[in-house]
Amino acid sequence: MIRIGISGYGNLGRGVELAVRQNPDMELAAVFTRRDPSSLKILTEGVPVYSLSDAAAHKDEIDVLIICGGSANDLPTQTPELAKYFNVVDSFDTHAKVPQHFANVDAAAKESGHTAIISVGWDPGLFSLARVISDSVLPEGASYTFWGRGVSQGHSDAIRRIEGVADARQYTVPVPEALAKVRAGETPEFTARQMHTRECYVVAKEGADKARIENEIKTMPNYFEPYDTTVHFISQEELDRDHKGIPHGGSVIRTGKTAGGMNHVVEFSLKLDSNPEFTSSVLAAFARAIYRFNSEGNTGCKTIFDVPPAYLSPKSAEELRAHML
Amino acid sequence: MIRIGISGYGNLGRGVELAVRQNPDMELAAVFTRRDPSSLKILTEGVPVYSLSDAAAHKDEIDVLIICGGSANDLPTQTPELAKYFNVVDSFDTHAKVPQHFANVDAAAKESGHTAIISVGWDPGLFSLARVISDSVLPEGASYTFWGRGVSQGHSDAIRRIEGVADARQYTVPVPEALAKVRAGETPEFTARQMHTRECYVVAKEGADKARIENEIKTMPNYFEPYDTTVHFISQEELDRDHKGIPHGGSVIRTGKTAGGMNHVVEFSLKLDSNPEFTSSVLAAFARAIYRFNSEGNTGCKTIFDVPPAYLSPKSAEELRAHML
Secondary structure, eight states: OEEEEEEOOSHHHHHHHHHHHTOTTEEEEEEEESSOGGGOOOSSTTOOEEEGGGGGGGGGGOSEEEEOOOTTTTHHHHHHHHTTTSEEEEOOOOGGGHHHHHHHHHHHHHHHTOEEEOSOSBTTBHHHHHHHHHHHHOOSEEEEEEEOSEEOHHHHHHHHTSTTEEEEEEEEEEOHHHHHHHHTTOOOOOOHHHHEEEEEEEEEOTTOOHHHHHHHHHTOTTTTTTSEEEEEEOOHHHHHHHSOOBOEEEEEEEEEEOTTSOEEEEEEEEEESBHHHHHHHHHHHHHHHHHHHHHTTOOEEEOGGGOOGGGGOSSOHHHHHHHTO | OEEEEEEOOSHHHHHHHHHHHTOTTEEEEEEEESSOGGGOOOSSTTOOEEEGGGGGGGGGGOSEEEEOOOTTTTHHHHHHHHTTTSEEEEOOOOGGGHHHHHHHHHHHHHHHTOEEEOSOSBTTBHHHHHHHHHHHHOOSEEEEEEEOSEEOHHHHHHHHTSTTEEEEEEEEEEOHHHHHHHHTTOOOOOOHHHHEEEEEEEEEOTTOOHHHHHHHHHTOTTTTTTSEEEEEEOOHHHHHHHSOOBOEEEEEEEEEEOTTSOEEEEEEEEEESBHHHHHHHHHHHHHHHHHHHHHTTOOEEEOGGGOOGGGGOSSOHHHHHHHTO
16 A cells, blocks of 8 residues: 655645545555644544644655645745655646756755655646657647636636735636637647637625726736636626636647658547546556655656656556556 | 668558658668568668568667567567567557567567567557556546547458458448547446447449348448448449548547546547558657667566656657656
8 A cells, every 4th residue: 555645735635635545555644734733624534634844753654745735835845845755746837947846856855765756737747748749759740738618726816816806716718719720630820819718707896996807807917918808797606606616627739740741630638627636636646656666766856757657557567458558 | 860670661661761750860770571672662762671581680780670560460470589689669459469469579578688669559559548547547437449530451351351342441430429428528338339330432343242242241240240330332433532541540538536526538539641650650759768768778578558758759858847848
């Protein structure tokens, strides 16, 4: 049994707790939290909750620690620090800072003899895999990533920071015509506006100026200005009733030509009812891979590009060859 | 530069020759044939053509040999024999005989210090990868493989063996309603008939009994009897004009639930204008991986499940992390 630890008990941490139950070779060994451990009630009976500041004392109780923190403030310090004591998995998703984060985690993991993997989930994660594999098998072509229809937490937060906004939910939506073109094997060059639209559901505070809020959303640089954005004002009740879920998904598509001039389209797509639950489930599978790497003495920081797919599966190599090939 | 050799110069061998041109780190070093080498005119100038029976004499000229033979009669003997002298890649696709073929190739490659990979292509191949990855990240669910719309060479050949048939082309077609159900997240149990239909375009010899031919096709066990099959009699001219291509493709779909009860759909799909050209392109990418394995002293037989995706790409690990994650 692989003894899994969870650091951070929000949506993602709870998702990992549930995912462990679906994997017959894993058990939950401990949850670490920055809150008062006695205040935290987890779903699994009999599993201890420890203070994150005491984590090092429990290093022998855990085979792989899945770090469920935020990429902006938590993971850049937590993952290298915890890699001193544990094999670790994180879902770091600030693309531009991956090389620095990788270097920090790699140094900590190598020095302590642990194995780490960063940026696991679906994007970065399974979508990154799809990009590398489809680029490699179709060297001449163009690659596209479409996201949605799904909730963008970052864009929803950006709306909530506007004065007069009580709550908000933002959906990223691929433009159907753009998707259709790429799936038909064309290789267009798109602007951001041509690939995605943004749908906003906003609860305004009483007396707030809705026209100003709508204008502030639509003109927000980077987040909304480069897109066709629609804003719907709704009540808190409607938001809670109709927009409670955190669905997401999308498609990585590569269209390319082989050297004989023939066209090919490779597509990997996801349709997820719960972004954090699916991400958690991916984290659990990669925890298995990291456990195996470390058992073989393969230490340091890895990414999803370094993992042989067989390492993700509880099945043996013989079973995979006989039944899955 | 990785020096690629090709054994067997049919559709697949020619496809590999073309694929090598799209990969900046590869060059074609030699072609091996069972025919008289002087009778073979290949597309690439200045590359030698050797008799396959002399292959061992040229072992130092080749880094990876891609074996483009048939699974029924060629590969079971050729791949283990050639693995004594070369790092090898094949596209062995007789699913039931994979364990035996793997054992034979593994023994030969280990003894000679070479690296081999078998069953590379899209199914077995990229579809197998999609099955293992999606099973691993969604342990509770159901997996489906739909093939087509595309030409099945085996089914076309089976029709051609019927008395009175001059030529034939068979398309495997997924049932749209079945695809739609699975994509909607349902987990139905299908019979073969419910997942695929078979469309046959047949050229009858002059005076042949078309009703008998149609009946023989539709009642042929395993090949056609378990499916709804339609038979269209056309002229040789129509067949040559409208059914010349060898398109194929399909989808691997897994629908599953995470432990919180949420539904997720993972799909990997291909739409290929030329089955052999795309397969060749996949073979070339995996030749790169096998070359790297062997350079690292990692010998013996591998499958697609053993290959870290980074090994498929000509890009460095740093580039992949910075730009593809």
